[in-house]
Amino acid sequence: MQQQPPKGPEKPSRRDFLRIGTKRGGSAPAGAAAPTRSAASASVTEPRTAEAVSGDAAQAKLPPLAPWTDPRMRLIRRATYGPRASDISDVKTLGYQRWLNDQVNYATRIDNSALEADVVMRWPNLSRSAAELAPLDINMLRTELTNATMYRAVFSKHQLYERMVEFWTDHFSIDINKVNHLKLVDDRAVIRRHAMGKFGDLLKASAKSPAMLLYLDQNLSRVGAPNQNYARELMELHTLGVDGGYTQRDVEELSRVLTGWTISATGEFVFTPARHDFGAKTVLGVTIPASSSTVGLEAVKEGEQILDLLINHPSTARFLATKLLKWFVTPEPTTEQVDAVAGAYRATGGDIKRMVRATLNEGWLAQAPLKMKRPYHLVVSALRNTSALVVNINNAVGVAGSLGQPMFQFLTPDGFPDGMEYWAGNITPRWAFLTTLAASTSTTTYRVNVSPYLTGTPDAALDVLNAELFGGEMAPATRTLLRNYIAGGTINEARMRETLGLALCSHEFQWY
Amino acid sequence: MSHHDHSHESGCPEYRGLSRREFIASSSSLSAAALVFPDWLPRITFANNFSSTRDIIVSVFLRGAADGMAMVIPHFEPRYFSLRPNIRTPAPDSLAANRAIALDNRFSIPPAMSGLLPAYRAGDLLVMHAAGQRTNNSRSHFDAQRYMEVGKPADPDISSGWLGRHLATVPPIAAAPVLRGIGLSTGLAKTLVGAPQTLPIADPANYGIGGSATTRAARMALLKDNYEGSVNPLRAAALDAVGTIDVLSRLNINAYTPASGATYPNTGFARGLRSIAALIKSDIGLEAASIDIGGWDTHAMQDPNGGQMANVMRQFAQGLGAFWADVVSTGYRVTVVAMSEFGRNVPENGSAGTDHGRASVMFAMGKRIAGGRVYVQSWPGIEAAQLENRMDLQVTLDYRDVLAEIVQNRLENKNLSFVFPGWTPTFRGVTK
Numbered sequence: 013m014q015q016q017p018p019k020g021p022e023k024p025s026r027r028d029f030l031r032i033g034t035k036r037g038g039s040a041p042a043g044a045a046a047p048t049r050s051a052a053s054a055s056v057t058e059p060r061t062a063e064a065v066s067g068d069a070a071q072a073k074l075p076p077l078a079p080w081t082d083p084r085m086r087l088i089r090r091a092t093y094g095p096r097a098s099d100i101s102d103v104k105t106l107g108y109q110r111w112l113n114d115q116v117n118y119a120t121r122i123d124n125s126a127l128e129a130d131v132v133m134r135w136p137n138l139s140r141s142a143a144e145l146a147p148l149d150i151n152m153l154r155t156e157l158t159n160a161t162m163y164r165a166v167f168s169k170h171q172l173y174e175r176m177v178e179f180w181t182d183h184f185s186i187d188i189n190k191v192n193h194l195k196l197v198d199d200r201a202v203i204r205r206h207a208m209g210k211f212g213d214l215l216k217a218s219a220k221s222p223a224m225l226l227y228l229d230q231n232l233s234r235v236g237a238p239n240q241n242y243a244r245e246l247m248e249l250h251t252l253g254v255d256g257g258y259t260q261r262d263v264e265e266l267s268r269v270l271t272g273w274t275i276s277a278t279g280e281f282v283f284t285p286a287r288h289d290f291g292a293k294t295v296l297g298v299t300i301p302a303s304s305s306t307v308g309l310e311a312v313k314e315g316e317q318i319l320d321l322l323i324n325h326p327s328t329a330r331f332l333a334t335k336l337l338k339w340f341v342t343p344e345p346t347t348e349q350v351d352a353v354a355g356a357y358r359a360t361g362g363d364i365k366r367m368v369r370a371t372l373n374e375g376w377l378a379q380a381p382l383k384m385k386r387p388y389h390l391v392v393s394a395l396r397n398t399s400a401l402v403v404n405i406n407n408a409v410g411v412a413g414s415l416g417q418p419m420f421q422f423l424t425p426d427g428f429p430d431g432m433e434y435w436a437g438n439i440t441p442r443w444a445f446l447t448t449l450a451a452s453t454s455t456t457t458y459r460v461n462v463s464p465y466l467t468g469t470p471d472a473a474l475d476v477l478n479a480e481l482f483g484g485e486m487a488p489a490t491r492t493l494l495r496n497y498i499a500g501g502t503i504n505e506a507r508m509r510e511t512l513g514l515a516l517c518s519h520e521f522q523w524y
Numbered sequence: 525m526s527h528h529d530h531s532h533e534s535g536c537p538e539y540r541g542l543s544r545r546e547f548i549a550s551s552s553s554l555s556a557a558a559l560v561f562p563d564w565l566p567r568i569t570f571a572n573n574f575s576s577t578r579d580i581i582v583s584v585f586l587r588g589a590a591d592g593m594a595m596v597i598p599h600f601e602p603r604y605f606s607l608r609p610n611i612r613t614p615a616p617d618s619l620a621a622n623r624a625i626a627l628d629n630r631f632s633i634p635p636a637m638s639g640l641l642p643a644y645r646a647g648d649l650l651v652m653h654a655a656g657q658r659t660n661n662s663r664s665h666f667d668a669q670r671y672m673e674v675g676k677p678a679d680p681d682i683s684s685g686w687l688g689r690h691l692a693t694v695p696p697i698a699a700a701p702v703l704r705g706i707g708l709s710t711g712l713a714k715t716l717v718g719a720p721q722t723l724p725i726a727d728p729a730n731y732g733i734g735g736s737a738t739t740r741a742a743r744m745a746l747l748k749d750n751y752e753g754s755v756n757p758l759r760a761a762a763l764d765a766v767g768t769i770d771v772l773s774r775l776n777i778n779a780y781t782p783a784s785g786a787t788y789p790n791t792g793f794a795r796g797l798r799s800i801a802a803l804i805k806s807d808i809g810l811e812a813a814s815i816d817i818g819g820w821d822t823h824a825m826q827d828p829n830g831g832q833m834a835n836v837m838r839q840f841a842q843g844l845g846a847f848w849a850d851v852v853s854t855g856y857r858v859t860v861v862a863m864s865e866f867g868r869n870v871p872e873n874g875s876a877g878t879d880h881g882r883a884s885v886m887f888a889m890g891k892r893i894a895g896g897r898v899y900v901q902s903w904p905g906i907e908a909a910q911l912e913n914r915m916d917l918q919v920t921l922d923y924r925d926v927l928a929e930i931v932q933n934r935l936e937n938k939n940l941s942f943v944f945p946g947w948t949p950t951f952r953g954v955t956k
Binding site for chain 2: 074229232233234236237238239240241244248254260263382384387414415416423424426429432433434435436437438439440441443444447448451487489490493494496497500506510513514517518519522
């Protein structure tokens with residue numbers, strides 16, 4: 013009995029909308045540097061409005077910075093949390109393809125055992141079972157998970173893998189404050205286990221992850237009283253995408269299929285036939301006939317059948333391809349790019365390695381618009397590029413949170429946003445952190461050693477800065493500004509720390 | 525179209541009592557003995573051009589699909605109580621201690637919402653029911669929030685927000701504004717995208733780059749030069765930030781004392797409103813603020829009397845109640861509007877919660893809001909045949925009608941076809 017919603021009197025096309033903007037007159041203001049704006053959208057009444065008012069700034073395809081010419085640098089900017097000198101020498105030795113191949117096949121090609129041993133020693137509870145974790149203090153466990161995650165992002169040699177862990181953590185976003193210790197199990201047994209494996213395995217693990225089922229209220233769903241929360245997000249966020257071709261009816265039916273998928277008292281996945289709806293259901297055109305409760309535990313296969321349907325659905329391939337392209341390459345992937353990455357998915361049965369390789373295409377990265385580091389990325393890259401000595405990373409975890417990315421604590425299941433229009437405005441707190449980091453001599457959190465910069469002349473210091481922070485591709489204008497700043501005072505440690513802070517605060521360091 | 529163009533010349537006497545300009549002027553002309561100069565006031569002077577009669581707008585977004593049927597109860601519908609056996613608030617004429625409080629003969633609020641009663645009884649709070657997005661029935665939080673914030677449902681191409689386009693098409697209210705819009709968050713809400721001189725600032729009381737005070741000016745100057753050579757949106761944001769750091773560093777928001785004995789509770793939402801109040805009163809030229817309150821996605825055990833729903837309603841009502849006492853009741857030109865992306869099923873689900881539905885409630889608050897009543901464009905009813913999908917309250921009041929009337933009558937912007945493309949609003953008497 014759905015009422016047809018009334019239609020607005022007119023539905024202007026996008027072109028019409030932009031025309032509304034241009035009617036307002038006023039030419040593009042002098043001095044407003046907006047080299048990439050199209051003429052159509054660049055005029056309203058206010059100077060800085062002009063570029064932004066159509067909202068296209070959100071999706072702006074900003075060209076790479078002029079000095080960023082080396083394709084190998086482009087690759088490691090996108091595939092790591094900030095290229096360190098050792099990464100740069102690696103990629104220059106190995107070349108684009110071999111470096112990428114090593115990163116994709118990280119498990120066999122790059123020995124990371126020292127870091128893993130370090131992590132196990134520092135955070136011993138990460139490997140425990142749900143039952144073992146349950147009695148432990150959640151604040152301690154949350155600290156272990158966040159700290160270990162950021163520590164790995166900073167120090168792991170498996171940089172591309174860690175970028176994928178972040179990607180899937182957002183894709184299957186869970187607020188740890190709702191599920192407590194179960195997120196530690198999800199992080200280990202779902203996200204990290206399958207981050208570079210097969211998407212089907214990842215999805216199936218997530219669908220039976222107690223943390224996910226608890227987070228999206230699946231544990232409460234039962235025959236006669238289905239809860240739609242998980243069923244909806246399973247299609248909207250995890251597989252098909254909101255435009256992937258499902259209806260509200262499919263949500264309702266899938267929620268019935270999944271009745272009985274729940275959690276045991278000890279925090280394990282369990283299928284409970286007594287809670288299952290054995291009536292006939294139709295999801296995405298596939299009918300599951302009615303059965304009787306004597307089927308018992310076998311009825312879990314109804315849900316598994318639908319998971320397979322979702323995994324093999326063409327919308328899933330395209331949805332994941334689009335998200336991966338946005339993550340690594342461009343805010344607006346082309347049809348050709350989506351076709352290519354979705355093709356890799358279909359051809360390999362959802363092999364994430366192959367999708368990632370297809371996404372990190374050398375030709376595409378050569379054209380790839382700038383991406384802005386999210387707070388977590390910024391904090392990690394600053395620790396990496398300053399070669400900070402990290403005594404206790406918990407303070408840096410807190411900084412990421414105060415900049416807008418409290419780890420594992422995004423409230424809603426869509427994960428942290430990735431658009432620069434969302435993050436760009438919060439620049440002041442970034443500057444504050446980067447200034448503090450460069451000045452830090454702390455023996456309890458992290459500290460930066462600036463003696464490598466203090467070798468003599470301002471130019472020598474700037475050469476080190478260029479190598480450490482910008483991969484040798486620092487913009488000449490920035491170099492001039494920093495050189496003037498150093499030269500404006502005595503070259504001593506305090507001045508050098510301020511200069512390092514300013515280099516970190518520069519706009520170039522916000523991009524990757 | 526039926527635009528009611530209200531004249532401002534006949535403005536309310538309350539407003540005459542205290543304009544912001546007069547407030548500043550009188551404060552500074554009185555002797556220290558006669559008036560203790562509040563130490564949070566800016567020690568800076570702006571050009572005297574507050575000739576505008578426009579309101580400052582505070583847009584509140586209830587994220588997660590707020591259950592309008594729990595916030596404003598249609599107690600005249602007997603079926604309401606039978607559809608919600610485990611999550612109902614007792615009718616106002618019951619004897620239960622946690623009974624609802626009647627707003628009129630048909631609608632009531634649960635005790636957790638009682639923080640809004642003073643504003644309602646003063647005639648400053650308008651409650652609107654069966655409100656939402658008439659032309660979009662997405663049950664996706666993320667789509668629906670986006671559509672509401674951009675001001676045009678079901679158009680994936682628009683990225684700027686309705687408030688962003690509003691600010692882009694009116695002149696500033698101050699001669700040299702630094703911060704025209706603010707979002708009380710770490711990222712810019714979609715509502716504000718496209719707005720000039722607008723920043724997300726999670727904590728306006730603590731906003732600066734730190735480091736040595738001796739070198740700060742030189743470092744700020746260097747960053748300004750550096751970001752002049754950047755690209756938007758980062759370039760514009762950074763240059764606005766440089767100016768805003770300068771202005772906010774001269775305020776002492778931490779020492780701000782609310783008026784009328786208003787007490788902001790210690791919640792993120794109320795702390796944000798308190799900062800907005802301080803910024804409004806410090807006359808820096810702020811025109812718009814956006815603030816979120818989350819926690820409304822009550823799929824399970826929502827309990828409007830003691831559980832999650834009660835908690836979040838209390839935060840909402842106490843926060844807005846304090847803002848009313850502090851800012852609205854004291855005569856500042858402010859309009860507050862609150863909305864949520866959609867409502868929830870009228871019947872409760874099997875988890876003593878509610879799943880995604882359609883219509884919810886909206887609120888508007890201000891001295892020039894036609895408040896003190898519950899406005900219903902037409903009550904859709906909650907009999908099975910009256911519910912959308914047999915589950916949901918139909919939307920009879922489109923949110924754009926409410927916002928458009930506020931934009932034109934309270935914010936003095938007649939560019940409604942630009943702010944709300946594709947929508948010809950019908951004014952509903954929200955403003956006066």
